[in-house]
Structure formats: C-alpha cells, structure tokens
Amino acid sequence: MKNILITGGCGFVGTNLAIFLKSKKFVVNTLDNFNRKGSRYNYKILKDNKIKNFNIDITNLKKILNLPKYDLIIDCCAEAAVEVSKNEIDRVFNTNLVGTLNILKKIRKDKSKIIFLSTSRVYPLKDLNNLVKNKNIKKKLNLKKKFNERDNIQGPKSLYGFTKLASEMLIEEFSFLFKIKFIINRCGVLSGPLQFGKQDQGFVSLWVWKHMNKEKLDYIGYGGHGNQVRDVLHIKDLCNLILIQIKKMNKINNKIFTVGGSLKSYTSLVELTKICQKITKNKILIGKSKTTSIYDIPYFITDNKLVKKTYNWSPKKNIYDVVKDTYKWIFQNKKKLIKYF
Ligand SMILES: NC(=O)c1ccc[n+]([C@@H]2O[C@H](COP(=O)([O-])OP(=O)(O)OC[C@H]3O[C@@H](n4cnc5c(N)ncnc54)[C@H](O)[C@@H]3O)[C@@H](O)[C@H]2O)c1
Numbered sequence: 001m002k003n004i005l006i007t008g009g010c011g012f013v014g015t016n017l018a019i020f021l022k023s024k025k026f027v028v029n030t031l032d033n034f035n036r037k038g039s040r041y042n043y044k045i046l047k048d049n050k051i052k053n054f055n056i057d058i059t060n061l062k063k064i065l066n067l068p069k070y071d072l073i074i075d076c077c078a079e080a081a082v083e084v085s086k087n088e089i090d091r092v093f094n095t096n097l098v099g100t101l102n103i104l105k106k107i108r109k110d111k112s113k114i115i116f117l118s119t120s121r122v123y124p125l126k127d128l129n130n131l132v133k134n135k136n137i138k139k140k141l142n143l144k145k146k147f148n149e150r151d152n153i154q155g156p157k158s159l160y161g162f163t164k165l166a167s168e169m170l171i172e173e174f175s176f177l178f179k180i181k182f183i184i185n186r187c188g189v190l191s192g193p194l195q196f197g198k199q200d201q202g203f204v205s206l207w208v209w210k211h212m213n214k215e216k217l218d219y220i221g222y223g224g225h226g227n228q229v230r231d232v233l234h235i236k237d238l239c240n241l242i243l244i245q246i247k248k249m250n251k252i253n254n255k256i257f258t259v260g261g262s263l264k265s266y267t268s269l270v271e272l273t274k275i276c277q278k279i280t281k282n283k284i285l286i287g288k289s290k291t292t293s294i295y296d297i298p299y300f301i302t303d304n305k306l307v308k309k310t311y312n313w314s315p316k317k318n319i320y321d322v323v324k325d326t327y328k329w330i331f332q333n334k335k336k337l338i339k340y341f
Pocket of ligand 1: 008079202
C-alpha cells in the first residue's frame with residue numbers, strides 16, 4: 001500500500017497522521033473543508049510538508065468519486081464534539097454518517113481499504129453513569145472497570161456516538177457485501193500537538209492553553225469538583241499503531257479494536273490541573289459548574305488487551321508526556337496560534 005487519503009486530514013489526528021506517514025515514505029493526500037477553526041493552521045503545516053489537501057465537503061459524493069484512486073483511506077473526518085451533536089443534528093449526521101457512506105462508495109469503486117477512527121462514545125451513557133453512585137463526585141474515583149470490544153453497545157450514547165457506531169456497522173456491511181478490508185479503532189481521548197481544544201472536545205490542549213495564558217477555566221458537571229476520569233492516548237502512540245496496522249492489513253483485517261491510554265495514561269481534571277501548574281508554572285482560577293450535561297460521562301478507561309495481543313502494541317507515553325509535548329508546541333508557536341484557539 002502506497003497511496004493514502006486521509007479524510008479530516010487538516011484536523012488534529014489527520015494532520016499528525018499525514019506528516020507521520022509521509023515521513024515513512026507513503027504518498028499522502030488529505031481531504032478537509034476547514035470546518036474546524038484550527039484546521040487552517042494545520043493546512044499550512046501540510047503545505048510545508050508538500051502534502052496536497054482537497055478542499056471538499058465529505059458529503060459531496062460526486063467530488064469524492066472523482067478523486068484519484070487510493071490504496072487506503074484513513075477516515076478521520078467528523079464533527080467530533082459530543083455536545084455539538086445535540087444542536088447541529090443534520091450537519092453531524094451528514095458529516096459523520098453520510099460522509100462514511102460516501103467514503104465506502106469510493107472504496108468500493110477503487111477496490112481499496114479503510115481504517116476508521118471510531119470512539120469510546122459508542123458505549124451507552126447509562127452503563128458509564130452507573131459506575132458512580134451519584135452525579136456529585138466529591139472524591140477521586142478509584143474504579144477498576146476497563147472497556148473493551150465486547151462491552152454492551154445497546155442504549156442511548158449521544159447522537160455523536162450513534163453516528164460513529166452506525167458508521168462502524170456500515171463499514172461491516174460494506175465489507176460483507178463487497179469484500180472490503182477494514183480496521184476500526186475505537187479510541188478513547190486522543191491528545192497532543194496540533195490539537196485545538198475546546199471545552200467539549202480536546203480538553204487536554206485547552207487546559208494547557210488556558211494555563212499558559214493565565215485564563216479562567218471551569219470544572220463542569222458531576223458537582224463541579226473535577227473528579228471525572230479519562231484515559232488520554234498520545235497522538236504519537238496512535239500514529240505508531242496505525243503504521244503497524246497498515247503494514248499488516250493484508251493479513252490482519254476486518255477487526256474492531258478498543259484503543260486508548262488505559263492505565264499508562266489517564267487523568268482526572270483535578271490531576272490535569274496539577275500537571276499543568278507544574279509544567280507551565282502558572283496557577284489559574286478554576287470555577288465550578290455543577291450541572292451535568294445529559295451527554296457527559298464520569299469515567300472512561302480503555303482495555304487494550306486485544307490490540308496489544310494482535311499487534312504487540314501498547315502506549316509508551318503517559319499523561320505528563322502529552323501535556324509536555326502540547327506545552328512545547330504551544331510555547332514555540334504561541335503568537336500564531338492565538339486566532340485558532
Ligand atoms: N480527538 C479525540 O479525542 C478523538 C477520540 C476518539 C475518536 N476521535 C475520532 O477521530 C477522528 C479525528 O478527530 P480529531 O480530533 O482529529 O477531530 P478534528 O475536529 O480535529 O478533525 C476533524 C476534521 O474534519 C474536518 N471536517 C469536518 N466536517 C467536514 C466535512 N463536512 N467535510 C470535510 N471535512 C470536514 C474538520 O475541518 C477537521 O479538520 C474523528 O473521526 C473523531 O470522531 C477523536
């Protein structure tokens with residue numbers, strides 16, 4: 001496999017992957033319509049690396065079918081913010097689900113393969129919320145539960161989570177019907193350089209940015225104590241995994257993997273604040289917003305057992321590395337980044 005198209009390729013994951021795979025001698029193109037603010041910044045980096053971007057809306061089937069032929073499409077295109085899916089239902093459905101359908105039609109036409117970036121948000125809100133006694137989490141959570149490919153997926157999970165799970169199922173249907181080879185990575189939180197975090201998506205980079213700029217933040221939901229827990233996979237670890245998956249795709253395919261920082265790299269918001277204070281040497285005001293969004297979850301830690309056994313891969317970087325590397329990127333580019341955060 002030589003020619004790769006990365007959809008959502010000017011996003012956080014897409015840009016990191018594009019540059020990484022180009023450095024490994026693949027021919028990489030990206031597709032992105034700059035829907036996300038920071039994507040214009042990332043586009044300049046792609047251009048510097050001589051990576052061509054097609055400014056196409058993923059919902060435009062005609063334009064997608066007219067793109068050159070690729071051996072592999074890595075589908076990283078989505079509206080990735082869970083909260084946005086409450087209000088912008090049509091856009092989220094079209095981008096996340098119709099977008100995947102269009103990519104599958106292109107893959108069918110070209111007889112190529114797909115690697116799909118899915119999410120831990122395919123698991124039902126109820127199962128995640130049932131892990132804690134009530135919505136006022138006063139103390140540090142000390143849970144043992146790790147989520148894997150076999151965990152229950154039945155039940156409301158957010159419209160975002162629905163579109164990603166529906167995309168997973170669509171990929172399986174196309175694979176069954178048209179013999180398309182696929183890999184689905186169901187990822188926990190991903191973070192690192194080139195991520196333009198917002199309160200509801202990309203919280204680690206937002207935390208680093210706010211600490212560096214001495215701006216106020218809020219602990220939102222679950223009583224406003226900041227005790228929610230997430231694992232956070234460093235983007236470098238994800239890139240390394242995808243490279244192995246590409247190399248082995250002819251032999252290992254048609255599988256779903258849960259992929260995340262797991263116990264190597266996880267944090268609560270309170271712990272993240274301490275790490276940011278240490279690394280940026282700044283202390284900021286953090287407010288409390290007690291109300292919990294209907295789409296929020298208190299906890300997520302990934303079980304990497306299957307992906308580890310299959311590829312002999314596990315995360316090498318921890319949450320300190322994620323914060324340190326994000327800090328370094330922001331520190332070196334602060335002035336240029338202001339208008340994108
Ligand atoms: N970042 C995470 O923590 C995380 C976790 C799990 C899964 N994922 C998945 O990984 C993938 C990449 O996420 P990300 O963090 O890089 O998100 P991102 O928002 O940084 O990147 C998505 C890119 O898609 C582009 N895009 C959006 N709508 C488009 C459209 N209609 N047509 C063309 N381009 C469009 C945006 O401009 C953006 O550059 C997504 O599929 C997301 O669901 C991300």
